[in-house]
């Protein structure tokens with residue numbers, strides 16, 4: 093990293109105020125109210141977070157709010173709670189007893205609804221099943237499932253008895269499962285026969301069978317039957333979910349655990365390299381996910397909330413399961429592929445359940461842009477009132493498309509910046525309070541102290557690009573990398589001494605709005621200018637022919653680095669020399685000649701992680717040497733690489 097951070101070239105001027113109608117019903121209704129909260133939290137962070145924590149149920153109150161030994165934090169010391177209790181028992185005792193907690197849509201079109209009472213019943217039974225298999229407080233449980241209600245049931249059951257879970261994304265291979273199980277020494281695995289994806293079966297139990305000979309710590313496997321496909325059951329080790337649930341007692345009081353008791357560990361999505369096992373603990377994570385859910389998504393009692401993320405990622409943990417359920421909300425879960433059996437499955441689902449709040453990823457938005465407006469236009473989607481995105485910087489044109497075509501110009505958009513490590517959203521508009529600018533995640537959440545700095549930790553001037561840091565501990569922060577506190581220190585707290593830095597570049601504009609600029613490892617150095625990939629990509633995506641773009645640098649004798657762009661086109665566009673020249677000119681005009689791509693390759697798909705993020709480091713290798721030698725374990729579709737490396741300029 094050079095200490096002169098990142099040059100900015102993107103100029104986005106559009107501003108969208110929330111409507112008076114939206115504002116008047118919002119939890120936080122004005123910029124002034126936000127500023128007041130922010131100031132209050134900044135001046136007295138412990139008081140601010142303690143007030144929020146008091147909205148949850150504690151078996152025993154905490155004695156101290158925070159103990160901070162940089163970089164190790166403890167929150168709500170001495171307090172005892174149980175997250176499963178806060179998600180279930182608390183609501184069942186009141187008017188939400190028969191409210192839908194989970195609405196589930198299976199890929200084949202089957203559907204289930206679980207009320208809070210029903211969910212508590214299932215979770216309590218499952219917790220007793222786990223106990224009967226010898227799972228004790230503190231034991232790690234690996235969960236390798238598709239998007240079925242039994243996945244949150246399993247997570248809540250673990251939380252109920254104080255057994256930290258590690259959810260492994262159901263699309264990962266046996267090898268990824270082995271690595272994760274062995275890293276945390278899980279004693280049990282919860283899985284299912286298979287899941288549905290694009291009309292086919294994903295054989296999960298088979299992958300577990302392949303993995304387990306190399307996982308010495310696993311003693312029991314609990315298998316939920318979803319598709320009914322044939323599976324091998326190893327006597328003594330494997331148990332059918334439905335058989336054990338049948339006889340299990342539904343009486344399982346939630347075990348009070350210390351606030352710092354480990355809740356789960358989860359591996360990052362692996363965009364930059366080998367995934368890291370991030371540890372979250374109970375109290376702080378509960379408080380962070382509870383309040384961000386309430387304020388950012390501006391939850392109302394009657395809302396149907398749909399976060400499309402797979403629960404295998406942190407977004408699913410925080411905003412499919414724990415955030416919504418702590419708030420007594422109705423959370424929608426969908427099992428399968430977004431475009432199955434047709435490209436309007438999401439919009440059909442929005443209509444079917446009258447979804448009010450919809451939260452998805454830029455990669456999905458760009459994919460829908462590519463498929464064309466006709467699919468969402470088939471559905472009215474009048475129920476939608478708020479949209480959200482997370483996972484990557486959203487290009488302003490994709491943001492505008494989301495607003496116009498999905499939100500029909502009516503719904504505010506919350507672009508939420510956060511990470512597996514942060515546990516909960518950190519930089520985001522509060523939709524009734526903050527006017528939005530397309531492509532900006534806007535403002536830090538109250539209590540979150542962020543800055544954009546240079547290598548030495550000095551704030552950079554307004555408008556200049558630099559390293560995004562967090563300067564004070566926050567409740568939902570990771571506590572360590574599992575089993576490796578030294579790496580935790582090195583990775584997050586040493587690159588910029590005394591501050592949390594996890595790899596992203598950003599700038600703050602004259603209104604104090606934060607613009608994420610992508611990963612600093614991806615920054616290009618062209619003739620002495622440090623350019624963010626995100627800005628050049630956004631210029632490309634603003635061209636009507638382009639659906640998605642990834643930009644990387646490759647070595648160039650004269651300029652230091654040349655700009656190499658990989659572009660996918662919208663339906664109906666033709667790739668060719670002419671369009672290449674047009675796009676180069678376009679970028680030169682939009683943001684300046686310095687950013688003009690030296691070469692452009694058209695491709696049907698970009699290499700992405702399983703969570704849908706573009707893997708620029710692989711493209712960098714392709715642009716530089718034509719082949720890929722780096723770690724590809726988290727890559728979604730290997731054939732993309734084969735095609736790209738075969739395709740000579």
Ligand code: ATP
Nearest residue numbers: 360361362363364483484485508509510511512608
């Ligand atoms: P790894 O750390 O293993 O490389 P990862 O960083 O992709 O994987 P996650 O924790 O899932 O794993 O992703 C967090 C990252 O996603 C952020 O650091 C940022 O780069 C990106 N990101 C998430 N939300 C946004 C957003 N709203 N705007 C810009 N970038 C975002």
Ligand code: MG
Nearest residue numbers: 360511594595
């Ligand atoms: Mg990361």
